[in-house]
Amino acid sequence: MPKRVTRIEQPKAAYRKRVAAYCRVSTDHEAQLDSLENQMETFRFRAAQRGDWDLVNIYADEGLSGTSLKGRLQFQQMIADCEAGKIDYIITKSISRFARNTVDTLQTVRELQGYGVQVYFEKEGIDTADSLSEMVLTIMASFAQEESRSISENVKWGIRKRFEAGHEVKVPLYGFYHTDDVLFLIQEDEAAIVREVFERFVHGEAPAVIMDDMIARGVKPPAGKCWKRLQIDRMIKNEKYAGDVVLQKTYIENHLTHKQIRNHGDLPKFRVENAHEAIVDRHIFEQAQKIMAMRNVAVGNSTYPYGEMLRCPLCGKALVHGSLNNFYYDGEKIQNGGWGCYSEGGCGDYLIIQNVLDEAMIKAYEEKYGEKKETVEFYWLDDTVEEIQLSEDRVTIKWRDGETSVVEMDFSEKRYSPSRYSVFYNDYLDRIRCGEKKNKYKFLMGLTPAAVQAG
Numbered sequence: 001m002p003k004r005v006t007r008i009e010q011p012k013a014a015y016r017k018r019v020a021a022y023c024r025v026s027t028d029h030e031a032q033l034d035s036l037e038n039q040m041e042t043f044r045f046r047a048a049q050r051g052d053w054d055l056v057n058i059y060a061d062e063g064l065s066g067t068s069l070k071g072r073l074q075f076q077q078m079i080a081d082c083e084a085g086k087i088d089y090i091i092t093k094s095i096s097r098f099a100r101n102t103v104d105t106l107q108t109v110r111e112l113q114g115y116g117v118q119v120y121f122e123k124e125g126i127d128t129a130d131s132l133s134e135m136v137l138t139i140m141a142s143f144a145q146e147e148s149r150s151i152s153e154n155v156k157w158g159i160r161k162r163f164e165a166g167h168e169v170k171v172p173l174y175g176f177y178h179t180d181d182v183l184f185l186i187q188e189d190e191a192a193i194v195r196e197v198f199e200r201f202v203h204g205e206a207p208a209v210i211m212d213d214m215i216a217r218g219v220k221p222p223a224g225k226c227w228k229r230l231q232i233d234r235m236i237k238n239e240k241y242a243g244d245v246v247l248q249k250t251y252i253e254n255h256l257t258h259k260q261i262r263n264h265g266d267l268p269k270f271r272v273e274n275a276h277e278a279i280v281d282r283h284i285f286e287q288a289q290k291i292m293a294m295r296n297v298a299v300g301n302s303t304y305p306y307g308e309m310l311r312c313p314l315c316g317k318a319l320v321h322g323s324l325n326n327f328y329y330d331g332e333k334i335q336n337g338g339w340g341c342y343s344e345g346g347c348g349d350y351l352i353i354q355n356v357l358d359e360a361m362i363k364a365y366e367e368k369y370g371e372k373k374e375t376v377e378f379y380w381l382d383d384t385v386e387e388i389q390l391s392e393d394r395v396t397i398k399w400r401d402g403e404t405s406v407v408e409m410d411f412s413e414k415r416y417s418p419s420r421y422s423v424f425y426n427d428y429l430d431r432i433r434c435g436e437k438k439n440k441y442k443f444l445m446g447l448t449p450a451a452v453q454a455g
């Protein structure tokens with residue numbers, strides 16, 4: 001699979017910067033192609049274009065072929081000026097002009113960041129102020145050092161550097177092991193558990209249920225003596241199981257403190273897709289993320305399994321899920337709650353019991369695919385359904401293949417009796433008491449205002 005690196009966009013703040021430029025030409029053929037004077041002119045032009053830059057100095061080293069920093073006097077002066085607090089930002093043409101090897105580049109950038117100075121590498125488009133991942137810089141610097149290396153090798157190499165630098169957890173991630181040379185090799189017995197957790201979660205099992213089963217079977221937990229709920233959650237959210245790596249989830253505050261800070265958007269994050277062999281199929285991983293998001297909606301308001309598929313037929317607002325703890329269905333407590341028009345700005349006039357909708361969906365699926373489903377699960381909804389349209393007594397399903405099914409929902413033999421504690425019911429009664437929308441209610445629950453008043 002092709003590797004793809006995507007920058008995860010995050011907001012950044014703008015401020016006025018004291019900018020220095022650094023130029024360098026070596027004695028070899030580069031000199032003819034791009035003279036020092038040309039480079040300097042370019043930077044003057046750039047700075048003049050920018051309203052938020054004050055160009056404080058241009059540092060230039062010439063005629064040096066050396067690979068070390070030692071002979072570069074202007075460079076040394078620039079670092080000293082950074083230390084003295086005269087500079088906020090350095091622009092330079094490329095990583096290879098800035099330093100001749102990875103170690104120099106990274107060490108210098110770290111040192112400069114320690115002084116609060118960021119660097120912009122024009123050619124690579126890396127701005128350490130808003131886009132330094134130490135990792136990405138590592139990768140870029142290693143390109144400059146050895147362009148023939150594959151991206152994959154560079155990523156792995158970068159990760160290994162982070163391991164060496166202590167920035168990554170040295171304990172291998174559950175399901176993986178690593179050797180000195182290769183990271184993220186699959187540990188088959190653990191990987192089988194990871195796959196099972198994902199499969200079960202995607203098929204609708206709650207993390208707590210999966211956890212209980214793991215404990216009952218005596219499966220060894222990822223860490224500690226006993227499985228914990230959070231371990232299941234973290235496993236499901238971990239992109240490494242899909243073969244990806246997100247760079248810069250945490251970063252080091254500066255070279256003085258070495259404090260590790262969680263990146264909440266201060267610096268960009270990068271996702272490297274297919275960085276290593278996946279344990280879990282990408283499609284399953286992505287469905288798991290959607291389900292996780294549905295389950296994580298505001299406390300007690302899970303939107304599983306329909307997510308945002310359901311809209312109010314009266315006003316078009318998204319329906320929200322409620323537990324309907326005090327409603328009854330055929331004389332029994334309602335198990336899966338209902339979906340009502342109770343989102344902000346919703347009309348509040350529509351409510352459907354999930355079991356009734358589920359029955360209709362399962363019926364439609366069976367008619368179309370000839371396969372009986374026991375329950376409605378997000379994974380097959382997501383795979384097959386483009387849109388669900390509700391009305392008073394029927395559900396119209398637009399399938400992803402372009403076909404449409406219409407299924408009647410039969411309420412004739414159902415009995416719903418709300419208890420006096422229901423939020424929905426109280427709201428309903430309040431509206432009737434206040435004389436609002438008396439005859440407009442279209443609850444799909446067999447309820448009419450008369451029935452409520454009688455009961």
Ligand SMILES: [Zn+2]
Nearest residue numbers: 312315341347
């Ligand atoms: Zn509505």
